[in-house]
Structures are given as C-alpha cells and as structure tokens.
Amino acid sequence: MQSVLITGGTGFIGRNLIPLLQKDNYKITVLSRNPALYQQDFFFQHIDFINDLSQLNSVDIVINLVGENLSNKRWSKEFKNTIKQSRIENTIKLVDWMQSLEKTPHTFISGSAIGFYGVRGNEDITENSDAGYAKEFQVRLCQDWEASALRAQKYGIRTCIIRTGVVLGNDGALPKMLLPFKLGLGGKLGNGQQYFSWIHIQDHIAAIKHLINNNSLSGAFNLTAPNPVTNEQLTKTLGKIINRPTFANMPAFALKVIMGEMAEILLTGQKVIPKKLQQSGFEFRFTDLEEALKDIIL
Numbered sequence: 001m002q003s004v005l006i007t008g009g010t011g012f013i014g015r016n017l018i019p020l021l022q023k024d025n026y027k028i029t030v031l032s033r034n035p036a037l038y039q040q041d042f043f044f045q046h047i048d049f050i051n052d053l054s055q056l057n058s059v060d061i062v063i064n065l066v067g068e069n070l071s072n073k074r075w076s077k078e079f080k081n082t083i084k085q086s087r088i089e090n091t092i093k094l095v096d097w098m099q100s101l102e103k104t105p106h107t108f109i110s111g112s113a114i115g116f117y118g119v120r121g122n123e124d125i126t127e128n129s130d131a132g133y134a135k136e137f138q139v140r141l142c143q144d145w146e147a148s149a150l151r152a153q154k155y156g157i158r159t160c161i162i163r164t165g166v167v168l169g170n171d172g173a174l175p176k177m178l179l180p181f182k183l184g185l186g187g188k189l190g191n192g193q194q195y196f197s198w199i200h201i202q203d204h205i206a207a208i209k210h211l212i213n214n215n216s217l218s219g220a221f222n223l224t225a226p227n228p229v230t231n232e233q234l235t236k237t238l239g240k241i242i243n244r245p246t247f248a249n250m251p252a253f254a255l256k257v258i259m260g261e262m263a264e265i266l267l268t269g270q271k272v273i274p275k276k277l278q279q280s281g282f283e284f285r286f287t288d289l290e291e292a293l294k295d296i297i298l
Contacts, residue, residue: 003027005056007094008065008111009047010038012171017063017205018047024209029056031066053097061212062098064110064149066090071176074260075137084141087111091148099155108159109211110149114197114224116142116163119268122195126275127163127220138265146220158218160211165224165272168292169201178297180248181238187248192232194269197224200286200295210282222274229289231269237290241297 004021008014009030018028028047032038035049050056068086073079091110098104117125118132118139132139142163152159168174180186199207207223229237239246252267274282286292 001025001027002060003029003058004061004063005029005031005059005105006063006065007031007090008067009063010044011065012169013167013201013204014065015043015171016169016201017065017208018044020205020209022046026061029059053093057101058103059101059105061107062094062105062109063208064091064094064108067111070138071173080137084144087141087145088148091145092151095149095151095155098152098157104155104157106158107212107215108149108152108157109208110146110152110159110161112142112146112149112161112163112220113138114163114165114222114270114272115139115265116146116220117270117272119264120270121268122193122271125222125270125272127222128275136264137261153218158215160218161220162208162211162223163220163272164204165197165199165222165228165270167201167204168198169296172201174293174296178238178242181242181244181246184245185248186235186239186244186246187250188232188235188246189250190231190252190267192230192235192249194231194267195228195271196231196234197228197270197272198234198289198292199223199225200284200292203284203286206285207277207282210277210280214280217280219276221276222272223277224272224274225284225287225289225292226274226278227287227289228271228273231266234289237293241290241293 004026030047030049035051038044068083115138118136146161166173211217235246
C-alpha cells in the first residue's frame, strides 16, 4: 500500500481528491494546523492527521494543495504577505522536510495557478508559454511558488507542478459566481471578452491521479479544460442553465473599486490550453462548459 501526504487536504480540492485515492487503497495522511477540527468529521474518519511534519518519517507521494484563498480579502500589503507565506514558505518547509528523510518520496505534486502566465489577451497559452510580466503580483507569486517546489528535483524526487484554472464544483468559486445570477443580477464583467479558463472538479482530481500513475511525467501541467470561454459566454451559459436574466453589467471601474488589485485577474483573463496533459493521454470528462455546469448545478 502506497502512502500519500496531502497538505491543504481539508479544502475543496482535497475533499474531492481523498475519496478518489481511497478507492485505490492509498494510505492517506493530512497535514493540518488544527487536526481536532476535522478528526470528528465523518468524512475524515479513515484519515490520519498530523499537525507537524516531524510526526511523519516516511511517505511515498506528497501532494501540496495548501494556500490562502486569494478571494478571501482585498489584496492589502498584509494579505499579500499572508498569501505568499501560505504558499511559498510552506512549500520550502515541505521540500526541506522531504529531502531530510532517510528515503525521499518518489513523487511530489505541487500546486500553482495559471496566474503564472499573467495578462495575455486572446493568446493561446500552453506550458511552453513564458511567464507573465513580473510586476504583476500573481505572476511573481506563482514563479516563486513553483521555484520553491522545483527544488525537490535536486533530491531525485519526480516533481509535477499543477497550474490550475478556476475549478468548478459545489464549493470553491462557483457558488460565489452563482449568487448574483440567482438574484437576477448576473452579467458580464467589463467588456466580457476576457477569457475564462475553467476545469470541472472531477477532471481536476482525475488529472492529479493521472500524474501520480504515470511516473514518466514531470514539470508543469495546465489543469484547465481544453475549451476556455469568454466571460460573456460564461455569463450567458450560467443564465441559461438557471433560467435567470443576464442583463446586468459590472463596469471595469466599479469592479476595481470593489475588489482592488484582484479585479485585474477577472477583467483580463487567460486562454489556457492543457497541451501537455492531453499529449500524455489524459481524457477529459467535461470539455464543454454547459455540460460541466449542468452536471454540477442541476
């Protein structure tokens, strides 16, 4: 039986990934600052919890999903530091711990985001595309985050970086997106022509499992569906599925007032293609946004 350590395992992606791995009889340990919050949870009854890496001295696979939610607050200087610490410093500590083990893990899968590519307009972005403009916060964050994870390669650990788009499911971003539509206030953001790169939660966790199972794969992978859509297309699709109007429009200046710097991500978008994942033989269940949203919402 292979063992897996998951950081951030109590979050949206972790809660969906764990049952998938349990089906294949992986022994799962979750690193959490507050294990007592989850150990009484029926969902986690067959999961081992630790609150310090020193409590574990052997593991085969490490999956690093930890990170402060970017949309929790406006991006103040203090919150940016929290975001960076939750990703970069925790990843550095994780890699330092892995290399200190008598037997290092054979596989390390570490989170990142398509923010790595920065503002690119309508350009088709693949894993071969360069990083974005370094003055953008999300670009610097992802570059430093990935660099801290790729240190694991020096110790002979196969390392995969997952550059994730917007993950659609019953938790995460979608419920927040749906609320204004349910109130009849749904509409496009800015001019609506910015691209929205999405992935169904079931494809996201299946892609992680695919990377675990194929030991020839390493490096960065875009975890996005192969058919990104514009914000306007997203708006119309959501309205159609829940039968609500989509006449409202959030002007760019208003979104910037409400959300500050983070508004730029929503107003610019990225057209990201999962080229390496598809070339590796991974098959998506959900390639069409409408079908993906129907599966989740209806």
